[in-house]
Amino acid sequence: MLHIVACIKQVPDTKIIKMNPKTNTMDRASAPAILNPYDAHAVEEAVRLKRRYGGTVSVLTMGPPPAVKAIKKCIEIGADEGYLITDRAFAGADTLATSYSLTKALEKIAQSAPIDLIICGKMTIDGDTGQVGPGIARRLDIPPLTSVNKVAEVNREEGYAIVHRKLEDGYEVVRSKLPCLLSVEKEINEVPYSAMPDVIRAARYQPHIWSVNDLEGVDRTQLGLKGSPTIVSSVWAPPKxxxxxxxxxxxxxxxxxxxxxxxxxxxxxxxxxxxxxxx
Ligand SMILES: Cc1cc2nc3c(=O)[nH]c(=O)nc-3n(C[C@H](O)[C@H](O)[C@H](O)COP(=O)(O)OP(=O)(O)OC[C@H]3O[C@@H](n4cnc5c(N)ncnc54)[C@H](O)[C@@H]3O)c2cc1C
Known part of the structure; x- marks a missing residue:
């Protein structure tokens, strides 16, 4: 039975977000928070694989307490369990610190059920870097497979997955050992309307919520702002x-x-x- 973990992030809806003209930063309060659209496809693919091969789908996010709403959305899509890591110590994380914190949470999740596959979105619509997935794979020392637009096969017994990776002029077929990490493109699937039993289950579902103290072997210097070497020297909105x-x-x-x-x-x-x- 497969254990798949999808990493998901709650993001402001960038279609309607406003920029603060004084600070040139995003006014996060000006837009509703939604599940990162790419991550909805990651969860949908995990759920499809669960239906095909049997298993469990967990979702993991790092964010503030309202990120529970994004986890519930994933339960609606068909995920079984949700994990939120939330703590002031995680705040201000760049992609390096984000991938570190998520890796520590993944190690803890794996203690109860070993993970075969981690699925991330291609990127987020607010940060846009696409670095977190490969960052997690590097830290776990597992293969990162980016730009995946089809999962052809997952064979847990023989320990491999075969996926299609989108290229500029076509696609390539890659066979990787398990566990591995996939970053998926939007066209990998369509996310259908949720089934009523999943909607009801999501409304009642309470995710696992962990603080930094719940994670093991954490080096606090690698968390949040302290663990973030990225310096944003200036940000501006393009002129109208x-x-x-x-x-x-x-x-x-x-x-x-x-x-x-x-x-x-x-x-x-x-x-x-x-x-x-x-x-
Ligand atoms: C100095 C600095 C300070 C920052 N401070 C903050 C801050 O205080 N608050 C804030 O919201 N952002 C902050 N950011 C932005 C933050 O770095 C990114 O939002 C975060 O690291 C994820 O990067 P990304 O959005 O580019 O994700 P990408 O790398 O584009 O995401 C790829 C995939 O990784 C997974 N993923 C990404 N983020 C998460 C997550 N949090 N949980 C689970 N899965 C995830 C998803 O599957 C996603 O589709 C800061 C950035 C910098 C440089």
Whole structure:
């Protein structure tokens, strides 16, 4: 029986989040928190594999207490158990510290049931780095398989998985030993509406909640801000695009107007040479 752990993160909905114009940082309160869309596909794939081969799906997240909501969403998708690690000591973590904390939690989960497969999303929609999955794999010394868009086979008895990895011009088929870590693309599956029994179960479900003291052998210097060598030197929102002008009139009038506009922007062309001279 497979034991699959999907790592999931609660993120602000970046489609509607606002930037704070003074600090140039995300105003997290301005948008609802949702399950990272890539992670929904990670959980769905874990659930599909459970149905195919039998087993258990656990989900793991590091975040503040409201991240319980994201775990419940995963239970709706069909996960069996959820684990939240939450503690002030984890706050301010960059991807290095995040992967360290998650690895410590994975080691603890594995004590009760050894893990065959870890599935992550390709990336988050707020941090966007795609580093956490490979970071966990490196720390656990297991193969990281990124850009996975199909899981062809998982054979626990013989200890291997065969997956398809998306490339720019196609895909490659990779056979890896188990346990391994997959970072999955959105097109790996479609996440359907949840079944009513799963929705009811999710509403009642209480995840396992661990603080740093519940984890074993933790080096506190590798946690949170203290364990984060990344320095964000500056962040800014791109300027809003200026309104354009709709060219009107006859085709000739539109061409004349366009040339007029281009001539007023002549300096834009001068560094490139050629183009301005030809106008
Ligand atoms: C100096 C610094 C301070 C920061 N402080 C904070 C902070 O206080 N609060 C904050 O929210 N962010 C903070 N961040 C952002 C934080 O580094 C990232 O959100 C986090 O490390 C995950 O990276 P990512 O979002 O790029 O994930 P990616 O690497 O893009 O995620 C890939 C996959 O890894 C898994 N994953 C990622 N994060 C988690 C998680 N937390 N739990 C479980 N699985 C996960 C998911 O499967 C995800 O799809 C900080 C960043 C820096 C550089």
């Amino acid at each position: 695009p200026q309104g354009g002008e709709l060219l009107q009139g006859t085709p000739q009038e539109q061409i004349d107007r366009l040339i007029g506009i281009l001539l007023t922007k002549r300096e834009l062309f001068q560094t490139g040479g050629g183009a301005a001279d030809e106008l």
